[in-house]
Amino acid sequence: MSPKSAKAKKIVATTSLAGCFGCHMSLLDIDERLFDLIELVEFHKSPIDDIKTFTKECDIGLVEGGCCNDENVHVLTEFRKHCRVLVAVGECAIMGGLPAMRNTIPLKECLDEAYLGGATVADCNPGRVIPCDPDIPKILNRVYPCHEVVKMDYFLPGCPPSADLIWDALVALVSGKELALEYRTFKFD
Amino acid sequence: MASFVRFTLDGRECLAEEGAQLVAAAKECGVFIPTLCNCPGIPPKGACRICTVLVNGMPHTACTTRVVEDMAVVTRTPELEAFRKSVVEILFAEGNHLCPSCERSGNCELQALAYRYRVTVPHFPYLFPKRDVEAWHPKLVKDHNRCIQCKRCIRGIRNDKGQAIFAFGKRGDKVVINIDPETSKDISDELAQQAMDICPVGAILRKGKGFDTPIGRRTYDRAPIGSEAAP
Known part of the structure; x- marks a missing residue:
């Protein structure tokens, strides 16, 4: 490949915050279009190539999941700094999704249920410890949708968004054409 | 005539x-x-x-x-359509609408309108209100997280004596729609189904029902709401 065509490729970063990686699986579900995709874009920081830190500026950042801990906030802030266009991919990035079901319950009650009093805890936690090691990300008081933490440019709904919607969105972003949000691909589940 | x-x-x-x-x-x-x-x-x-x-x-x-x-x-008009989109967005931000885990997803009128207006994200902050799920009734579940207080159930559902089985509780932004334990005591399965069907969202469910239509064949999977009137 000539350096010129390499330069013309848009650079894409992806991450999964408080998500289940389902949106990344949906991205892989574009199937044979993956070959077209790698002609169109170069992946940078992403679980797909396991690049962990930003070493260059990216054109497109795809963010799956909302923010449930301080590490999510850090990663999302880094994405905002290094990506020209940031896309919230999926229900969790858009509104917190299933992790946000805890948003109506005080954090202490959640932790007590998970580590002390819950039916499945039994005697698994004899020291009655709620993990608080400094190496573990600190959990936030509630789960925040991405756009409540940084400015997000676009939103792709779905749980997960269909592979066709992700593909259409990537093609639109790379080609600079307007995205036709087809009814068939526009779903919340 | x-x-x-x-x-x-x-x-x-x-x-x-x-x-x-x-x-x-x-x-x-x-x-x-x-x-x-x-x-x-x-x-x-x-x-x-x-x-x-x-x-x-x-x-x-x-x-x-x-x-x-x-x-x-x-x-x-563009203004009316924008206003309608805002109404849908407000309702999504006001309650706890988790479509992926809702039995009504695909058959929900609120969701269908959000599809029609291509609501990607509400332009209002999510409130995440603390609301209960009532499951004490033998035939019905009332999920207050999803209720949009449209009052269709109050107006449309009566038991065989003509008594309402749904009623208001509280006021203002705390308003809840409750199932009357007395008048709903002996309701038939048919009436329970009618109650579920009259709800535009997934706030009233029949116990033991749900997820019985595969994705792709639900009411609003293929064509937007309103396409039967104006294709």
Whole structure:
């Protein structure tokens, strides 16, 4: 490949915050279009190539999941700094999704249920410890949708968004054409 | 014999029975006016405002407006469509609407309207209100997280003695719609199903029912809400 065509490729970063990686699986579900995709874009920081830190500026950042801990906030802030266009991919990035079901319950009650009093805890936690090691990300008081933490440019709904919607969105972003949000691909589940 | 009146609908001359409900008359003429709290067969309430149209230039809720001679109705302007989208967004931000885990997903009128208006994210902050799920009733589940307080169940569902089985509790932004333990005690499975069907969202569910239609074959999977009136 000539350096010129390499330069013309848009650079894409992806991450999964408080998500289940389902949106990344949906991205892989574009199937044979993956070959077209790698002609169109170069992946940078992403679980797909396991690049962990930003070493260059990216054109497109795809963010799956909302923010449930301080590490999510850090990663999302880094994405905002290094990506020209940031896309919230999926229900969790858009509104917190299933992790946000805890948003109506005080954090202490959640932790007590998970580590002390819950039916499945039994005697698994004899020291009655709620993990608080400094190496573990600190959990936030509630789960925040991405756009409540940084400015997000676009939103792709779905749980997960269909592979066709992700593909259409990537093609639109790379080609600079307007995205036709087809009814068939526009779903919340 | 009913007398017919002439009126205009988006500039087109139409006929309707005098006094007909504007939403129904428009549907007859092939024009879809979106509704949420309106339900054919029960008295209109004008609660959700999503059916707002311009009647002789003034905003009116089409569900509570009756057709009269020479009325000029405009159902679609960029402003009206933006207003309707906002109503859907407010409802999504106001409750806890988790479509992926909802039994009504794919058959939900609120979700279908969000699809129609391509609501990707509400332009209002999510409130994440603390609301309960009531499962004490032998045949029904009432999920207050999803309730949009449209009152369709209160207006439309009666037991065999003609008594309402749903009723208001509290007021203002704390309003809840409760199941009356007395009048709902011996309801039939058919009435429980009617209660579930009259709810535009997934706030009233029959116990042991749900997820029985595969994704792809649900009401709004393929065609937007309103496509039967105006393709």
